[in-house]
Amino acid sequence: MKALYLGEKNLGSLGIISIIESNYKMSSVILKNIDKFIEEDSTDYYSIGIIDGRALHTSSSCNLKRLSQLISYPVLLLVEENQPWKKYLEQIQYIHGVIKRECDIGFFLNSINVIQDGGYCYSWSIHTLNNDISEVFNEEYYASSGLTRREMQILKMCLEGATNKEISGKLSRSEKTVSAHKSNILRKLGIKRFPELFIRRHQNNLC
Incomplete structure (x- = not known):
């Protein structure tokens, strides 16, 4: 796995990179400053891009539209609750996940697995604080799962x-009809209830 980490070089970022490299054999993570990445005008391809929302939030010159044009691979966005990540979702293509920056290691690694396999992963607990859930409702995925x-x-x-x-x-x-529909939804998605964290299921594992 070749991953791009867009953020600042600090203990937090280096820790995240270390977690990735120690859990994925033959993996390499390239750390780049967001502004410098845009200046380089790079078109290199990566298995996954990980963007630190803190770096986006503090950057005074980051051009989100240009950043989006340079990325053609799935992206995982690490955010904090007070960051305007709804704007990032609207302006950056290929975002397949938005999760808490301080989530536990297991959830973080499973998020990467899901996204690399073509899925989507969102922390609904963050999402419902400031945004309408319709912003990240992926109809294409649910249709592929057989939902009407x-x-x-x-x-x-x-x-x-x-x-x-x-x-x-x-x-x-x-209400009886609605209940029947909900049972069908759960069955088709392979889950027992509508969880607080709802992501794409892959090989019977829920992130």
């Missing part, structure tokens, strides 16, 4: 916190 348009509609409302009664009222369907 109605099931995706219900899933989206569930993730936004709607109750069966509220969904029933909005869709003009009985």
